[in-house]
Amino acid sequence: MPVSPDLRRPARLAPFALGTLLLSACLGISETQDNNRYGSVTITASGGNDGAPVAASVAAAFFTGGTIELPTSVTTTDVCSSFSYSPETFSPGNLDAGSTLQLSVAGQPYSLSESGTVSGVYTLDGAGSFPYSAGDSVRVTVPGAVGGFPAGQIALRLAEPISLGPITAPQANEDLPISWSANGDANSGVIISLRYTSSLSSTLPDAQVLCVVRDNGAYTISTGFLGLYFSSNPASRQLNVLRWRTNSARIDDRTNLYIVSTVDTTVVLQ
Numbered sequence: 001m002p003v004s005p006d007l008r009r010p011a012r013l014a015p016f017a018l019g020t021l022l023l024s025a026c027l028g029i030s031e032t033q034d035n036n037r038y039g040s041v042t043i044t045a046s047g048g049n050d051g052a053p054v055a056a057s058v059a060a061a062f063f064t065g066g067t068i069e070l071p072t073s074v075t076t077t078d079v080c081s082s083f084s085y086s087p088e089t090f091s092p093g094n095l096d097a098g099s100t101l102q103l104s105v106a107g108q109p110y111s112l113s114e115s116g117t118v119s120g121v122y123t124l125d126g127a128g129s130f131p132y133s134a135g136d137s138v139r140v141t142v143p144g145a146v147g148g149f150p151a152g153q154i155a156l157r158l159a160e161p162i163s164l165g166p167i168t169a170p171q172a173n174e175d176l177p178i179s180w181s182a183n184g185d186a187n188s189g190v191i192i193s194l195r196y197t198s199s200l201s202s203t204l205p206d207a208q209v210l211c212v213v214r215d216n217g218a219y220t221i222s223t224g225f226l227g228l229y230f231s232s233n234p235a236s237r238q239l240n241v242l243r244w245r246t247n248s249a250r251i252d253d254r255t256n257l258y259i260v261s262t263v264d265t266t267v268v269l270q
Helices: 023-028
Strands: 036-046 054-065 079-084 100-105 108-114 122-124 130-132 137-142 152-157 176-179 188-196 207-214 218-221 238-252 255-268
Touching: 036 137, 036 152, 054 108, 054 255, 100 130, 137 255, 152 238, 152 255, 176 238, 188 218, 207 218
Parallel strands: 036 255
Antiparallel strands: 036 054, 054 122, 054 130, 079 207, 100 108, 100 137, 108 122, 137 152, 176 218, 188 207, 188 238, 238 255
16 A cells, blocks of 8 residues: 555644545545545646646545544644655545546536546546636536445635745754745645655655645744754755645535645755
8 A cells, every 4th residue: 555644643633644645545544444435536736826727637536434534724723743755646445436527617517537547536537637727616526326425516616826935945053934925715724845855865855844834824944843954965855835725525424525625836945
């Protein structure tokens, strides 16, 4: 199994493993299978800082699993910690949700069906991505399947592109201040990932300082978190800032449909 976020951890730490996985991977390996059903729709995009529409990809999967607390982008307290880092993967589901899911963005319809190469994961038909602009919303309709995941709908305002202010790589014993364009929406949050390598001989990041913060336009990573960063290979250092927004819908007493939209930007720090 791929390394997966563990949503059985305390709720305040669950978002630290966020990216394109969040819900689905954990449910696929849950140790407490108790016939609850979960659907996860993950919409991811990058860039868009120039005001142009962004291209978003979609992956959906449906699972049985134990009782969990669904991650939420509503953030009331800023939290930082250090973790290992590895590129994310998406785990396939074990429930049928019907042959074709319907997705609507700004009145434009799209279809999602199971991938021809990975069963249990629904992706966009055709081009594989859709364009959207700030302020657009998405609605997902699940047809459902007998003996699988039931029919349901969920909607979400898509995460807006995040424009960063000037970023200066910190020197030894300095803090790292970060600023971005806040959107004034308490339902969105920001996740900051400062990535670097623990080996001077490598340029591939394998460690990170992760901060889940309010989407209020500014946060400073204290120098107390940056000891390993300062001793890392400078060629490996990068800063990823991600805006996310979530919603969930309870379909019945044991079924939840969950959706997350993320859009990020990455800066190389040297």
